[in-house]
Amino acid sequence: xxxxxxxxxxxxxxxxxxxxxxxxxxxxxxxxxxxxxxxxxxxxxxxxxxxxxxxxxxxxxxxxxxxxxxxxxxxxxxxxxxxxxxxxxxxxxxxxxxxxxxxxxxxxxxxxxxxxxxxxxxxxxxxxxxxxxxxxxxxxxxxxxxxxxxxxxxxxxxxxxxxxxxxxxxxxxxxxxxxxxxxxxxxxxxxxxxxxxxxxxxxxxxxxxxxxxxxxxxxxxxxxxxxxxxxxxxxxxxxxxxxxxxxxxxxxxxxxxxxxxxxxxx
Amino acid sequence: xxxxxxxxxxxxxxxxxxxxxxxxxxxxxxxxxxxxxxxxxxxxxxxxxxxxxxxxxxxxxxxxxxxxxxxxxxxxxxxxxxxxxxxxxxxxxxxxxxxxxxxxxxxxxxxxxxxxxxxxxxxxxxxxxxxxxxxxxxxxxxxxxxxxxxxxxxxxxxxxxxxxxxxxxxxxxxxxxxxxxxxxxxxxxxxxxxxxxxxxxxxxxxxxxxxxxxxxxxxxxxxxxxxxxxxxxxxxxxxxxxxxxxxxxxxxxxxxxxxxxxxxxxxxxxxxxxxxxxxxxxxxxxxxxxxxxx
Ligand SMILES: Nc1ncnc2c1ncn2[C@@H]1O[C@H](COP(=O)(O)OP(=O)(O)O)[C@@H](O)[C@H]1O
Ligand SMILES: [Mg+2]
Numbered sequence: 001x002x003x004x005x006x007x008x009x010x011x012x013x014x015x016x017x018x019x020x021x022x023x024x025x026x027x028x029x030x031x032x033x034x035x036x037x038x039x040x041x042x043x044x045x046x047x048x049x050x051x052x053x054x055x056x057x058x059x060x061x062x063x064x065x066x067x068x069x070x071x072x073x074x075x076x077x078x079x080x081x082x083x084x085x086x087x088x089x090x091x092x093x094x095x096x097x098x099x100x101x102x103x104x105x106x107x108x109x110x111x112x113x114x115x116x117x118x119x120x121x122x123x124x125x126x127x128x129x130x131x132x133x134x135x136x137x138x139x140x141x142x143x144x145x146x147x148x149x150x151x152x153x154x155x156x157x158x159x160x161x162x163x164x165x166x167x168x169x170x171x172x173x174x175x176x177x178x179x180x181x182x183x184x185x186x187x188x189x190x191x192x193x194x195x196x197x198x199x200x201x202x203x204x205x206x207x208x209x210x211x212x213x214x215x216x217x218x219x220x221x222x223x224x225x226x227x228x229x230x231x232x233x234x235x236x237x238x239x240x241x242x243x244x245x246x247x248x249x250x251x252x253x254x255x256x257x258x259x260x261x262x263x264x265x266x
Numbered sequence: 267x268x269x270x271x272x273x274x275x276x277x278x279x280x281x282x283x284x285x286x287x288x289x290x291x292x293x294x295x296x297x298x299x300x301x302x303x304x305x306x307x308x309x310x311x312x313x314x315x316x317x318x319x320x321x322x323x324x325x326x327x328x329x330x331x332x333x334x335x336x337x338x339x340x341x342x343x344x345x346x347x348x349x350x351x352x353x354x355x356x357x358x359x360x361x362x363x364x365x366x367x368x369x370x371x372x373x374x375x376x377x378x379x380x381x382x383x384x385x386x387x388x389x390x391x392x393x394x395x396x397x398x399x400x401x402x403x404x405x406x407x408x409x410x411x412x413x414x415x416x417x418x419x420x421x422x423x424x425x426x427x428x429x430x431x432x433x434x435x436x437x438x439x440x441x442x443x444x445x446x447x448x449x450x451x452x453x454x455x456x457x458x459x460x461x462x463x464x465x466x467x468x469x470x471x472x473x474x475x476x477x478x479x480x481x482x483x484x485x486x487x488x489x490x491x492x493x494x495x496x497x498x499x500x501x502x503x504x505x506x507x508x509x510x511x512x513x514x515x516x517x518x519x520x521x522x523x524x525x526x527x528x529x530x531x532x533x534x535x536x537x538x539x540x541x542x543x544x545x546x547x548x549x550x551x552x553x554x555x556x557x558x559x560x
Binding site: 156159183 | 342
């Protein structure tokens with residue numbers, strides 16, 4: 001912590017953030033101060049109004065339930081994508097027959113944006129919840145698989161040769177060379193996949209408009225605020241999502257650093 | 267013939283002398299290797315023969331792209347040969363009916379750019395061979411690895427990752443990683459190529475120390491004539507592509523070697539003798555426009 005406080009980068013960042021909020025405040029209060037409103041910026045709720053709206057929703061259970069629901073969906077889709085995507089990608093990378101069979105359909109499905117799957121999966125899956133989970137899963141899955149394949153196939157042949165000449169079995173090669181050698185790409189894929197997952201979850205929540213207040217998640221929270229005409233609350237939802245995304249990617253960074261101690265050097 | 271070297275303590279003084287080496291004799295007979303990517307034949311090695319004695323430090327010198335790495339890869343079992351045969355201690359590695367040698371811990375390669383696993387610490391790297399071969403438990407292997415690293419002057423670095431140490435240390439650790447498997451042959455492919463002269467001389471010193479201690483056969487590819495003579499028992503000058511043996515020069519400098527030999531008359535004579543042969547080939551390579559390989 002002391003290190004952070006002594007860091008001029010930190011102070012510059014904080015200063016920039018404060019300036020940004022200040023300018024925004026002035027911009028949206030222009031009318032009160034000067035009698036006419038600025039184009040566009042004048043329409044925005046001031047940060048102070050947002051803060052007030054936020055304090056109003058903070059004690060409400062619905063707001064936290066939105067957080068919880070969105071996080072749950074993101075994590076479910078993301079974990080499923082990791083659990084299926086990593087072995088699938090590794091198999092594609094190391095086994096020629098597997099690749100011959102599964103890569104072509106994979107490549108045809110991959111360019112379809114996750115949101116294009118929403119209507120079909122709403123029809124296909126019995127519940128809204130399942131369709132959201134499925135679309136979320138797809139969002140992260142393709143990215144993770146592509147990163148795993150790329151990572152596994154770009155492992156330097158010298159490592160494989162060195163390991164083999166020291167007597168490594170096929171399993172040793174896989175578990176001690178290919179897997180750790182692919183980890184950096186797995187985490188890159190995870191970070192990108194996590195971002196996509198949030199996008200998809202929010203969009204799916206808005207589209208499917210999940211019934212009651214909280215169970216709709218943060219996406220529905222925003223949509224609901226929009227329907228209710230509460231501009232500050234829309235911004236509250238947006239910032240909440242920003243924070244949620246930041247927390248998720250920090251989590252991946254922390255886990256990544258734990259799994260890849262050698263990467264702390266870079 | 268012996269040159270008097272005053273005041274230079276030998277790095278191995280006091281160590282028990284190693285018995286005359288009995289392993290690591292390599293016999294390369296009429297080896298040819300033709301690469302055939304999509305029907306474009308590239309003849310990298312042509313009817314090349316060499317006899318390398320057990321415990322010999324064999325230095326291969328030749329122009330870039332002439333096929334030296336190809337030869338080394340054939341010995342290591344990384345790829346097949348087209349014809350001829352290679353034997354290690356009389357046993358067929360590859361030859362008629364068996365185009366590709368099996369990879370094995372009796373021949374360990376130290377690569378041009380180093381190949382320590384970046385995701386393992388130096389000690390874990392060194393422990394890798396005994397562990398995957400099931401010779402030692404993980405705990406014992408690591409213990410032995412730390413011991414071997416300490417022996418090579420890397421005692422404080424066992425817990426570091428390769429990315430945290432200098433290239434010189436990494437290369438030394440890689441040699442420790444090779445030697446812990448007790449190989450018959452060390453195959454080194456221009457291991458010190460990218461290093462500055464000072465680091466290089468430290469590398470030479472430590473390799474010589476390792477050699478004097480183990481008398482392991484060393485098959486060493488280099489561009490550097492001084493390095494070839496300083497380290498080697500024999501220098502094999504090979505031709506521009508396709509690789510064939512052009513000239514063998516015996517280096518009769520006594521062991522242990524030391525840096526003062528570099529300025530001896532005998533050393534200079536050897537340099538000019540080898541240089542002549544290498545230069546001829548370099549000109550041929552240059553005129554054929556052979557592209558340098560990294
Ligand atoms: N896998 C390969 N396929 C086709 N040609 C190759 C391959 N590897 C090397 N060569 C060619 O064989 C020749 C010898 O290469 P190499 O043995 O690496 O040379 P050196 O190590 O002496 O510099 C070069 O012309 C190179 O282009
Ligand atoms: Mg080479």
